[in-house]
Amino acid sequence: MVDTSTTDSLLREITGPTPGQMLRKRVFGHQGLLFGGIVLAILLFIAIFAPLLAPHDPYAQSLMTRMQPPVFLGGDWEHPLGTDHLGRDYLSRLIYGARVSLMIGAVAALISGVIGTAMGVAAGYFGGRVDMVVTFLINVRLAMPVVLVALAVVAILGGSLQVVIVVLGLLLWDRFAVVMRASTLQVRGREYVAAARAIGASTPRVILSEIMPNIANNLIVVVTLEMAHAILLEAALSFLGLGVQPPTPSWGLMVSEGKNMMLFEPWMVLIPGAVLFLLVLAINLMGDGLRDVTAPENRS
Amino acid sequence: MTVQTTTSAVLELRNVTKTYRVKQGLFGKAKPLTAVNDVSLSLPRGEVLGLVGESGCGKSTLAKILLGLEAPSMGQVMVDGQEITAQDRLSLARRIQPIFQDPYSSLNPRKSIFDIVSLPLRVHGIGDKAHWDTEVRRILDIVGLPARVMNTFPSQMSGGQRQRVAIARALIMKPEIVICDEPTSALDVSVQSQILNLLGDLRSEFGLTYLFISHDLAVVEHLATRVAVMYLGRIVEESDVAGLFDDARHPYTQALLKSVLTPEPGLGVPDTQLGMAYPNPIDPPSGCQFHPRCPMAGAHCKSVAPRSVPTSHGHVECHLHDPDSPMYDAKVA
Numbered sequence: 062m063v064d065t066s067t068t069d070s071l072l073r074e075i076t077g078p079t080p081g082q083m084l085r086k087r088v089f090g091h092q093g094l095l096f097g098g099i100v101l102a103i104l105l106f107i108a109i110f111a112p113l114l115a116p117h118d119p120y121a122q123s124l125m126t127r128m129q130p131p132v133f134l135g136g137d138w139e140h141p142l143g144t145d146h147l148g149r150d151y152l153s154r155l156i157y158g159a160r161v162s163l164m165i166g167a168v169a170a171l172i173s174g175v176i177g178t179a180m181g182v183a184a185g186y187f188g189g190r191v192d193m194v195v196t197f198l199i200n201v202r203l204a205m206p207v208v209l210v211a212l213a214v215v216a217i218l219g220g221s222l223q224v225v226i227v228v229l230g231l232l233l234w235d236r237f238a239v240v241m242r243a244s245t246l247q248v249r250g251r252e253y254v255a256a257a258r259a260i261g262a263s264t265p266r267v268i269l270s271e272i273m274p275n276i277a278n279n280l281i282v283v284v285t286l287e288m289a290h291a292i293l294l295e296a297a298l299s300f301l302g303l304g305v306q307p308p309t310p311s312w313g314l315m316v317s318e319g320k321n322m323m324l325f326e327p328w329m330v331l332i333p334g335a336v337l338f339l340l341v342l343a344i345n346l347m348g349d350g351l352r353d354v355t356a357p358e359n360r361s
Numbered sequence: 362m363t364v365q366t367t368t369s370a371v372l373e374l375r376n377v378t379k380t381y382r383v384k385q386g387l388f389g390k391a392k393p394l395t396a397v398n399d400v401s402l403s404l405p406r407g408e409v410l411g412l413v414g415e416s417g418c419g420k421s422t423l424a425k426i427l428l429g430l431e432a433p434s435m436g437q438v439m440v441d442g443q444e445i446t447a448q449d450r451l452s453l454a455r456r457i458q459p460i461f462q463d464p465y466s467s468l469n470p471r472k473s474i475f476d477i478v479s480l481p482l483r484v485h486g487i488g489d490k491a492h493w494d495t496e497v498r499r500i501l502d503i504v505g506l507p508a509r510v511m512n513t514f515p516s517q518m519s520g521g522q523r524q525r526v527a528i529a530r531a532l533i534m535k536p537e538i539v540i541c542d543e544p545t546s547a548l549d550v551s552v553q554s555q556i557l558n559l560l561g562d563l564r565s566e567f568g569l570t571y572l573f574i575s576h577d578l579a580v581v582e583h584l585a586t587r588v589a590v591m592y593l594g595r596i597v598e599e600s601d602v603a604g605l606f607d608d609a610r611h612p613y614t615q616a617l618l619k620s621v622l623t624p625e626p627g628l629g630v631p632d633t634q635l636g637m638a639y640p641n642p643i644d645p646p647s648g649c650q651f652h653p654r655c656p657m658a659g660a661h662c663k664s665v666a667p668r669s670v671p672t673s674h675g676h677v678e679c680h681l682h683d684p685d686s687p688m689y690d691a692k693v694a
Contacts, residue, residue: 261454
């Protein structure tokens with residue numbers, strides 16, 4: 062009977078570390094990726110378990126305890142981050158607001174990512190007429206100011222979480238298409254693409270298994286940029302009163318509601334603003350980190 | 362056209378022409394660019410045909426046509442007597458495989474060596490994971506790479522090692538024909554000879570037939586059994602390798618032979634007497650396309666295109682060797 066564990070370790074020695082092991086090593090050696098990933102994971106955890114974590118009902122008003130200061134400005138622990146102008150618990154609204162921001166960022170980036178990547182890769186790979194049509198559509202889209210179009214659509218259809226997500230998803234694909242088209246153009250002329258075709262690989266296989274892995278790091282960066290972009294746009298739309306409608310808790314809406322008291326109670330703007338900043342920073346750091354970690358030139 | 366239709370020819374090209382339409386500016390009319398012009402070649406089983414010519418003469422376009430990556434505008438490519446356009450991509454891929462010029466670009470940087478070498482097996486659905494593993498180990502051993510490279514990535518390998526990986530990928534399906542598109546020109550001189558010797562050994566071991574594309578006659582002399590010289594998309598001379606190196610007929614072939622660098626110091630760069638630069642293929646010269654650079658060209662060469670005439674060891678397209686041409690006697694000069 063051969064001891065399998067010894068043969069396993071012997072084989073390991075002969076073949077060296079597997080690609081997965083090496084990837085793990087690079088991930089844990091990258092500080093930006095770790096910081097971004099941990100912050101994002103915490104925010105995701107908070108968003109998912111919001112009903113369990115929130116100390117109060119985010120919609121419950123209490124006009125007797127309006128605008129209580131947070132604990133570090135002399136408030137009490139009943140409302141650790143104070144209350145807003147209707148006496149709603151600020152911390153609970155912040156926790157529920159994470160759901161709105163993350164949902165909008167993820168879903169809008171997903172919708173626009175699918176649209177833009179499909180268009181860009183098709184344009185870059187097939188060229189010719191497909192490319193002409195896609196380039197025309199990109200130019201049409203770039204000629205429309207996002208905020209104005211979003212404002213107009215929301216004004217017509219009425220503001221709600223679903224409308225904001227769909228509108229942003231249908232508007233933010235331009236950067237995906239531009240970047241994916243350029244990356245595909247660059248990659249499809251490489252000889253390994255010709256080799257895969259000469260081996261007999263089908264067009265979907267060539268695109269998915271030879272081209273996509275080589276443009277994925279650009280895609281990751283665009284995904285994070287557009288996620289952050291969508292989150293900020295939602296905040297802006299909500300701030301203007303045309304995004305998520307009250308009383309739904311949204312960070313942009315909280316900034317908007319706090320702006321009337323900004324001179325007297327600046328924390329009402331600063332707290333949701335800081336959380337928004339932290340989320341966008343974490344997403345961008347993670348995107349940069351993922352690109353660094355997966356780039357082939359950083360492998361040795 | 363003189364085409365020997367032998368039954369032993371595993372690869373045969375009949376009057377293959379490839380024309381691209383090149384657009385001139387935004388409103389300009391598209392002009393035809395004939396990259397491959399009326400090429401007929403036959404490659405007997407087990408032989409190595411060297412295809413030589415300058416950059417831009419159509420060698421790589423011809424390789425793409427043979428691999429089924431581009432369709433010829435005219436003419437036929439036959440593999441084992443069957444036209445390649447009539448075959449589906451997968452069965453063609455089992456017969457013809459490429460080795461490309463630049464091993465830094467021909468291996469997907471995102472894939473491990475195992476993924477790269479086993480790709481043909483996976484695309485063709487041959488065997489399972491265990492079978493791929495044994496096959497990859499076997500072929501890596503044959504091309505002289507240790508099995509531990511299976512989990513590494515191309516960026517961790519040297520140029521010579523990468524080219525061995527490319528050879529392993531080409532041979533894992535046991536093809537009949539291998540199209541080598543300048544497989545050594547991107548490598549260091551010391552590594553070139555290793556790869557050439559490996560290709561030579563593999564050929565005798567597996568009975569492979571090579572089409573060996575190169576701009577370097579020294580490399581071709583080392584490996585080829587027959588040589589075809591290409592100029593502006595045409596085969597201007599075809600010959601067995603000894604005949605070409607001892608008794609080149611076409612002035613262009615003679616100039617190419619002169620251009621081979623010798624290791625002797627002090628000789629400097631050889632003067633090929635070719636003078637002007639390579640002509641624009643969109644606007645090729647009239648008559649014999651080589652006449653503006655030919656040291657022996659006469660008035661007849663400028664107006665009439667030469668026909669293919671047989672020689673003792675092949676055939677050549679040149680008025681100097683055509684007994685019916687008024688230029689026939691000029692070659693003594």
